[in-house]
Amino acid sequence: MSKSFISIIVFLVLLVIFINGFSASYTSRQLGNLAYVLAMGIDVGENSKMKVSVQFTKTNSVSSSSSSSSEDSSNVVLVSGEADSIFSAINLLNSYIGKEINLSHCSILVFSEDFARNGISTEIYSLMNNEEVRPTTNLVISKCDAYDYLSNSNPNIEKLTTQYYETFSITGRFTGYFSHVTIGEFFNSLSEKSSGSTAILGGLNATARKENSNNKSDNSSKDDSSNSTNSSELGENENVVINPENLIAGNSSVTGKRGTENFGLAVFNNDVLCGELTAVESICHLLIVNELDSCIISIDNPLLEDEAEKMELLIFPTKKSKINVDIKDDIPHISLKLSLDADIMTINNNIDYEDENVLLKISDSLNKYLKTQLTNYLTKVSKEYGVDIDSFSTKALSHFSTIPEWESFDWNNKFKEATFDVSTDINVLSTMLITKT
Amino acid sequence: MENTKIGSKEAIALLVTVIFNHIIANMTKSIIDTTSSASLINILYIGIIAIIYTCIICYFLNKFPTLDLMDISEYLGGKFLKWGVGILFTIYFIFFAGVLLHMFASCLEIMYFQLVKIEYIVCLFVICATISCLMKYNAVYRANLIIFPLLIISTLFLFLADFPYMIVEKMYPILGNGWYATFVEGLSNMFVFQGIAYIYFIPSKLKEPNLLKKICVNSIVFSCLFLLISVAIVLFMFNGFVETDELLPLYSAVKYIEFGSFFQKLDSAFVLIWIIGIASYLSITLKFSSAILKKITKIENENIFIYLLALILFVGSIWQKNYATSIFLVNTVYKFSFFILVIAFSFIILLLASIKKVIKK
Numbered sequence: 001m002s003k004s005f006i007s008i009i010v011f012l013v014l015l016v017i018f019i020n021g022f023s024a025s026y027t028s029r030q031l032g033n034l035a036y037v038l039a040m041g042i043d044v045g046e047n048s049k050m051k052v053s054v055q056f057t058k059t060n061s062v063s064s065s066s067s068s069s070s071e072d073s074s075n076v077v078l079v080s081g082e083a084d085s086i087f088s089a090i091n092l093l094n095s096y097i098g099k100e101i102n103l104s105h106c107s108i109l110v111f112s113e114d115f116a117r118n119g120i121s122t123e124i125y126s127l128m129n130n131e132e133v134r135p136t137t138n139l140v141i142s143k144c145d146a147y148d149y150l151s152n153s154n155p156n157i158e159k160l161t162t163q164y165y166e167t168f169s170i171t172g173r174f175t176g177y178f179s180h181v182t183i184g185e186f187f188n189s190l191s192e193k194s195s196g197s198t199a200i201l202g203g204l205n206a207t208a209r210k211e212n213s214n215n216k217s218d219n220s221s222k223d224d225s226s227n228s229t230n231s232s233e234l235g236e237n238e239n240v241v242i243n244p245e246n247l248i249a250g251n252s253s254v255t256g257k258r259g260t261e262n263f264g265l266a267v268f269n270n271d272v273l274c275g276e277l278t279a280v281e282s283i284c285h286l287l288i289v290n291e292l293d294s295c296i297i298s299i300d301n302p303l304l305e306d307e308a309e310k311m312e313l314l315i316f317p318t319k320k321s322k323i324n325v326d327i328k329d330d331i332p333h334i335s336l337k338l339s340l341d342a343d344i345m346t347i348n349n350n351i352d353y354e355d356e357n358v359l360l361k362i363s364d365s366l367n368k369y370l371k372t373q374l375t376n377y378l379t380k381v382s383k384e385y386g387v388d389i390d391s392f393s394t395k396a397l398s399h400f401s402t403i404p405e406w407e408s409f410d411w412n413n414k415f416k417e418a419t420f421d422v423s424t425d426i427n428v429l430s431t432m433l434i435t436k437t
Numbered sequence: 438m439e440n441t442k443i444g445s446k447e448a449i450a451l452l453v454t455v456i457f458n459h460i461i462a463n464m465t466k467s468i469i470d471t472t473s474s475a476s477l478i479n480i481l482y483i484g485i486i487a488i489i490y491t492c493i494i495c496y497f498l499n500k501f502p503t504l505d506l507m508d509i510s511e512y513l514g515g516k517f518l519k520w521g522v523g524i525l526f527t528i529y530f531i532f533f534a535g536v537l538l539h540m541f542a543s544c545l546e547i548m549y550f551q552l553v554k555i556e557y558i559v560c561l562f563v564i565c566a567t568i569s570c571l572m573k574y575n576a577v578y579r580a581n582l583i584i585f586p587l588l589i590i591s592t593l594f595l596f597l598a599d600f601p602y603m604i605v606e607k608m609y610p611i612l613g614n615g616w617y618a619t620f621v622e623g624l625s626n627m628f629v630f631q632g633i634a635y636i637y638f639i640p641s642k643l644k645e646p647n648l649l650k651k652i653c654v655n656s657i658v659f660s661c662l663f664l665l666i667s668v669a670i671v672l673f674m675f676n677g678f679v680e681t682d683e684l685l686p687l688y689s690a691v692k693y694i695e696f697g698s699f700f701q702k703l704d705s706a707f708v709l710i711w712i713i714g715i716a717s718y719l720s721i722t723l724k725f726s727s728a729i730l731k732k733i734t735k736i737e738n739e740n741i742f743i744y745l746l747a748l749i750l751f752v753g754s755i756w757q758k759n760y761a762t763s764i765f766l767v768n769t770v771y772k773f774s775f776f777i778l779v780i781a782f783s784f785i786i787l788l789l790a791s792i793k794k795v796i797k798k
Contacts, residue, residue, distance in 0.1 A: 017557075018560075018561070021556075021557035022557060024552040131547055134701075135689075136693065136695055184692075184693060188674075188675055191675070391604070394609075397609035398609045398610075400610040401611060401612045402610050402613065402616075403473055403610055403613055403614050403615075404614070405610065406610050
């Protein structure tokens with residue numbers, strides 16, 4: 001036998017062996033057998049530890065170029081099941097849908113507020129342990145049930161639900177009303193004892209809340225006709241917040257077809273949900289951690305006597321926030337300096353915005369407002385929540401030469417006693433197109 | 438005759454590739470586990486020591502131009518020592534290449550081939566390494582020279598792409614677990630410079646043996662830079678105090694890379710480059726080990742040894758019960774073996790042979 005003939009035989013034998021060896025993977029995991037998840041929600045289960053909801057899009061819906069957003073929303077499928085762990089629930093749902101659930105395209109992970117209050121470290125670690133899950137997946141804490149949040153996430157102006165989820169990463173940068181928080185960041189914070197974590201705070205908008213309460217009242221009227229007269233007005237009587245200083249998801253005045261909204265941040269102490277930040281507090285947080293491009297701030301108009309009149313300014317950071325941590329008498333003294341420029345958006349009649357004194361007056365007013373908000377924010381996170389979500393600890397690390405020294409300092413407790421010195425350097429540039437009225 | 442020798446660029450690429458593959462296969466984590474936030478200082482420290490040590494062994498090797506450790510052992514202690522050194526280094530190269538291959542194949546299994554037995558994955562690597570070793574005209578080293586720039590570019594790209602996720606302050610506290618842990622216990626991290634083990638066998642393969650010192654020092658400097666970048670990626674992105682260990686830390690870092698919504702999941706491209714890198718490393722190891730066996734047995738046909746060692750490599754990478762065994766072997770047994778065999782034993786042979794030469798003169 002010639003040498004080349006033996007080589008061909010060996011090659012064919014190896015080919016058969018490897019086709020056999022690798023075929024198991026491709027038989028069960030081929031594209032047609034996988035169900036790609038768009039979003040996942042986790043609630044407290046009624047009969048077990050958790051209720052896992054997963055959102056898919058129908059396989060042939062994406063390819064249709066003529067599909068409108070309404071068509072897309074009808075093509076979105078939401079299923080849920082209860083189990084004691086995420087992967088048991090996924091297995092249950094695998095069996096139900098007849099395909100293998102794949103998390104590699106999962107864009108958001110939603111935990112209900114109730115679930116998050118009991119800690120979510122096991123779920124986060126388990127998901128990060130899964131190769132399919134991307135660390136860039138958005139993490140949302142929902143004021144309502146995660147199932148309701150997902151079922152109401154029908155895109156308004158985007159064609160596809162995934163396109164709507166992709167907006168999460170940029171919206172916060174130009175509104176400041178929430179931050180783009182991923183499970184990768186949350187996972188990193190969990191392993192850092194000295195830092196707290198945050199998540200996007202989500203909820204239902206006014207339309208969805210009203211629908212929800214109407215549904216509830218309908219149900220209760222079927223159950224008990226005597227309760228029907230009082231509960232039918234639930235949706236209209238709820239507290240709607242207008243002021244961004246108190247605005248959080250689930251209490252805004254926003255109405256619209258898409259039933260969800262994201263305002264504010266959820267604050268975690270280790271893995272347990274311990275509080276919430278409002279929209280303005282979220283802006284403060286983003287200014288400190290340099291994750292804000294621009295945002296609109298509303299202050300009392302310093303040029304008018306009527307205090308109810310507001311002035312809106314577009315602010316944008318000109319430099320990164322300067323944070324300095326000094327440790328004196330075992331107490332951290334944190335100084336924070338923000339440099340911002342601002343443009344006037346709301347203008348009034350008969351005011352010369354070219355006048356230096358006018359700009360200075362606005363600048364002083366904005367300075368005072370931001371300083372107050374930042375101080376209130378820092379007091380809230382340090383004294384009330386006792387959690388360092390702005391990673392001041394990383395700036396304090398350089399004061400310690402070894403890790404044992406740092407650990408014995410006990411940053412988490414010392415942070416509660418921290419003092420803050422906030423300074424803002426704001427330069428109001430001008431109005432936009434009209435400079436004099 | 439010229440085709441059996443390697444040039445200085447090929448030699449540098451060879452030595453750096455060996456170290457680079459150790460970096461991919463979890464060595465960054467091993468360094469950070471020992472020295473925490475002081476890892477970067479530790480790398481600079483062990484890098485300087487590795488350069489000094491390399492200069493010393495190059496000084497001794499230059500006393501025996503074109504001779505490698507095998508020839509020097511024969512000169513010092515006759516055939517018995519030559520056999521001993523040859524067998525020990527062959528076991529060292531093949532056994533730990535098997536362990537690293539097991540670790541990498543386990544990761545591939547978890548990432549892409551969950552239903553495929555690890556034996557098939559390992560087998561593919563071993564076949565690939567064997568075929569490239571059987572090629573004539575030092576194809577292994579030339580192919581490695583082509584792959585080498587890919588490894589450099591991918592690492593630099595990883596660092597730059599992940600830069601927005603990095604927090605430089607994580608390098609503090611500057612001394613990590615203390616000066617003792619950084620400068621005394623941290624010395625054990627020198628085992629990452631596995632290229633040193635290959636330096637002993639390179640003189641006989643070089644086209645220009647007089648450039649040995651330059652080649653070796655350059656390769657250690659390059660490796661040190663790579664190590665610095667790789668550890669910086671892991672240290673700055675993840676928690677420096679390390680409460681959680683990850684299978685392939687660099688792979689975890691790769692998963693963060695995204696450029697808008699179009700370029701996502703770039704990890705597959707990196708894994709492809711690393712697969713080629715690992716295959717290249719295995720080829721180099723097989724080639725070196727078979728050359729050692731050929732030298733001690735004086736059997737002309739090197740192919741027999743390539744087949745035999747490939748089989749041992751395959752067995753060496755599938756016998757491990759689980760990932761914990763591989764980690765123990767790398768973090769404990771590999772470290773000790775490196776310091777005993779590569780640093781102490783080989784150095785003593787070089788020292789005594791030099792003394793013998795001086796006395797004979």
